[in-house]
Amino acid sequence: MATVPSLMSQHNGQYEIFYQFMFSNLFYTHPFIYTYLYIFIIGIFCGVIASIALAISYFISNYFVNLLSPFIICMFIGYISQIIHKPQIDPFNMLRSNQGCIGITFGALVIEVSILFIACFVIYMVKGVHDDTL
Numbered sequence: 001m002a003t004v005p006s007l008m009s010q011h012n013g014q015y016e017i018f019y020q021f022m023f024s025n026l027f028y029t030h031p032f033i034y035t036y037l038y039i040f041i042i043g044i045f046c047g048v049i050a051s052i053a054l055a056i057s058y059f060i061s062n063y064f065v066n067l068l069s070p071f072i073i074c075m076f077i078g079y080i081s082q083i084i085h086k087p088q089i090d091p092f093n094m095l096r097s098n099q100g101c102i103g104i105t106f107g108a109l110v111i112e113v114s115i116l117f118i119a120c121f122v123i124y125m126v127k128g129v130h131d132d133t134l
Helices: 024-029 031-057 063-083 106-130
Strands: none
Touching: 024 031, 031 063, 031 106
């Protein structure tokens, strides 16, 4: 992913994007679309993770805790995923371009982003309406 190919890529072992990885066929046919797609996925995922800090700021007024809360929650989810032997739910594994080797699919990515988004949205609506700030 760090390489932006200027020539059409070939599956010759030079790149570490293998056929079982998500969107690998797109990498070998349209590498720039593949790169833009991953930038978009990472942006959406990180935006949802950043909204965790906004949701927690409704309950905790400490700036430092609000700043570290997304990282702590992602570390906690990653720790739980290692305990139950499900690396598919680890947020840090979602952003890697070789998720296929651990079984992460596009559906799993959409489900995790949706769950985080809905949780933050519910907190915004319930707490925001209660505090009359919306």
